[in-house]
Amino acid sequence: MPLGQEGRQPWLLETSGLTKKLGGKAVVRDVELRIGEGDIYGFLGPNGAGKTTTIRMLLGLAKPTRGRVTVFGKELAKNRLDILRQVGSLVEYPSYYGHLTGRENLEVVRRLLDAPPERIAEALGIVRLEKDANRPVKGYSLGMKQRLGIAAALLGHPRLLVLDEPTNGLDPAGIQEVRELIKSLPEQRGVTILLSSHLLSEVEQMATRVGIITSGSLVYQDRIEQLKRRTAGRIRLAVSEPEAAWKRLLEQGREAQRDERGLTVPGGDDRDIAAIVAELVRERHAVYRVEEERSSLESVFLEMTGTGGSL
Known part of the structure; x- marks a missing residue:
């Protein structure tokens, strides 16, 4: 612990x-x-x-x-x-x-x-x-x-x-x-x-x-x-052709996930996110939205105390 x-x-x-x-x-x-x-x-x-x-x-x-x-x-x-x-x-x-x-x-x-x-x-x-x-x-x-x-x-x-x-x-x-x-x-x-x-x-x-x-x-x-x-979040990307964009990021050795809402990549520094966006644009994907999703301190607290989990 x-x-x-x-x-x-x-x-x-x-x-x-x-x-x-x-x-x-x-x-x-x-x-x-x-x-x-x-x-x-x-x-x-x-x-x-x-x-x-x-x-x-x-x-x-x-x-x-x-x-x-x-x-x-x-x-x-x-x-x-x-x-x-x-x-x-x-x-x-x-x-x-x-x-x-x-x-x-x-x-x-x-x-x-x-x-x-x-x-x-x-x-x-x-x-x-x-x-x-x-x-x-x-x-x-x-x-x-x-x-x-x-x-x-x-x-x-x-x-x-x-x-x-x-x-x-x-x-x-x-x-x-x-x-x-x-x-x-x-x-x-x-x-x-x-x-x-x-x-x-x-x-x-x-x-x-x-x-x-x-x-x-x-x-x-x-x-x-x-x-x-511990609230460090993920970056969500709304892009055109999300499946193709996801595969392209994986080919580049980047960690990425795809769901019904688009793509998510781990939160990094600004240069990492800018490089991902630039790569997608070079591949002619339209990037509609870039959003940061963070866990709240409240959710971290509830995870520790509500489930008895040790971090």
């Missing part, structure tokens, strides 16, 4: 054989996560695939049945408190006191973390809630509540930020707010982010690296660019 082709490097977060059984059934099975410093790692999978269970093990909230979690080069089981002081998290929905203001909610968290008082203003500025900081949280929109939850997770100046479905339930404006905030954090604050989602479109717009989990098993892990390359 190819899960990335990078050379050996020190990972900020790494798991080995991470497995969790509930009632004798493995809900997470031999997961090997690799997250580099500065990554926005999109942890992607359908609902019920094992994302939240995995995240709970990464945060020490659930004990693995077997396997190891290493964060910042230290084993979590042996250095839990030291590691978690450098980790911020927002798992599922943020908890808050509705009758308190945003600033007061952050003050509660700050005292628990024993963070300096000035961190509150800094966190409010990062998530752009300064103007609403003195309003009761019960009057916040869902997007504002999510941003307040992220502010709370940032109070301790974490090196790693773990966000479980941070755009879940938000309207388009709220999704855009949270998305832009997340994208800005690695560069502006030096934070590495693990972001779980069941929405491919969200991960595609934010992540630099992606892992796909289905039925508790990690079936893909690599840079987001590598996933996009």
